[in-house]
Amino acid sequence: KAGVTQTPRYLIKTRGQQVTLSCSPISGHRSVSWYQQTPGQGLQFLFEYFSETQRNKGNFPGRFSGRQFSNSRSEMNVSTLELGDSALYLCASRVQEVNEQYFGPGTRLTVT
Amino acid sequence: GQQVMQIPQYQHVQEGEDFTTYCNSSTTLSNIQWYKQRPGGHPVFLIQLVKSGEVKKQKRLTFQFGEAKKNSSLHITATQTTDVGTYFCVMNSGGYQKVTFGTGTKLQVIP
Numbered sequence: 001k002a003g004v005t006q007t008p009r010y011l012i013k014t015r016g017q018q019v020t021l022s023c024s025p026i027s028g029h030r031s032v033s034w035y036q037q038t039p040g041q042g043l044q045f046l047f048e049y050f051s052e053t054q055r056n057k058g059n060f061p062g063r064f065s066g067r068q069f070s071n072s073r074s075e076m077n078v079s080t081l082e083l084g085d086s087a088l089y090l091c092a093s094r095v096q097e098v099n100e101q102y103f104g105p106g107t108r109l110t111v112t
Numbered sequence: 113g114q115q116v117m118q119i120p121q122y123q124h125v126q127e128g129e130d131f132t133t134y135c136n137s138s139t140t141l142s143n144i145q146w147y148k149q150r151p152g153g154h155p156v157f158l159i160q161l162v163k164s165g166e167v168k169k170q171k172r173l174t175f176q177f178g179e180a181k182k183n184s185s186l187h188i189t190a191t192q193t194t195d196v197g198t199y200f201c202v203m204n205s206g207g208y209q210k211v212t213f214g215t216g217t218k219l220q221v222i223p
Contacts, residue, residue: 035213042213042216043155043200043213043216044213045210045211045212045213048210048211056210058210090154092155099143099145099160100157100160101155101157101211102157103154103155104154105153105154
């Protein structure tokens with residue numbers, strides 16, 4: 001099976017802009033989670049989607065949002081970008097009944 | 113909220129030495145997972161522990177879940193350069209998998 005794919009892999013944006021990141025899970029995985037990884041804060045959970053519904057949300061401001069499509073692909077959006085949003089954004093998919101997550105390679109976002 | 117502390121934050125060892133990282137939770141856990149992230153890579157699942165006092169082994173790696181299910185450890189025997197990376201413990205809470213990653217332990221192996 002193909003692994004989790006994320007696009008784009010690298011992105012440079014300016015403060016105030018918005019950005020949309022995409023994640024395609026492993027075939028058959030209906031749960032998709034998003035994480036932000038920074039040197040200072042580590043790996044932080046953003047949200048999880050299952051069957052197009054957000055099931056859990058981490059402690060991030062409303063500027064961070066996401067959605068999931070009927071084919072389980074997911075997107076996350078960050079509006080009004082801030083310098084502190086520069087990070088590696090990781091997507092992970094799993095089978096709902098199992099905790100083991102499969103991570104994609106991530107999208108490296110730089111906000112200038 | 114739940115916090116998952118890992119110690120040490122960094123560890124440098126000579127190749128062949130042993131290494132241990134510890135994960136401590138402020139609350140009782142239902143289960144715990146361990147992941148490894150190589151430099152420049154993404155986290156990769158290693159194992160899940162569920163039972164109190166559970167010990168699992170994967171070759172040179174030994175994972176243990178505390179009796180009170182509030183702590184866990186990962187021990188690597190005779191480290192190799194391929195063990196380099198950051199090791200995270202991960203816990204889930206709630207019915208819908210709110211996930212908390214530990215702070216991570218970054219392992220550097222000196223050849």
